[in-house]
Amino acid sequence: MADWMDESQEYQLTVLQEQIARATRTSRAPSAYFCEDCECAIPEKRRKIIPGVQRCIECQEINELRKKNYRPV
Numbered sequence: 001m002a003d004w005m006d007e008s009q010e011y012q013l014t015v016l017q018e019q020i021a022r023a024t025r026t027s028r029a030p031s032a033y034f035c036e037d038c039e040c041a042i043p044e045k046r047r048k049i050i051p052g053v054q055r056c057i058e059c060q061e062i063n064e065l066r067k068k069n070y071r072p073v
Contacts, residue, residue, distance in 0.1 A: 028052065035059050 002010075031047035034040065037059040047053055055063060 029054075037063070 029052040031053045032042060035042055035056040036054045040056050042053060042056050
């Protein structure tokens with residue numbers, strides 16, 4: 001018979017597995033040839049390594065910093 005601690009751990013494991021699956025899910029969209037922000041060409045190597053890439057490295061870094069520093073309230 002499971003107690004509340006076992007149920008809590010099972011729930012946490014389920015949530016963690018869902019978060020990992022969401023984070024590792026690959027995009028099915030084709031990679032863009034040009035950055036959606038600055039319109040510079042995205043290198044072929046980057047397009048092959050990251051399926052569905054839409055930004056060049058510089059714009060992606062800027063986008064990630066914005067998301068990190070300006071979270072919606």
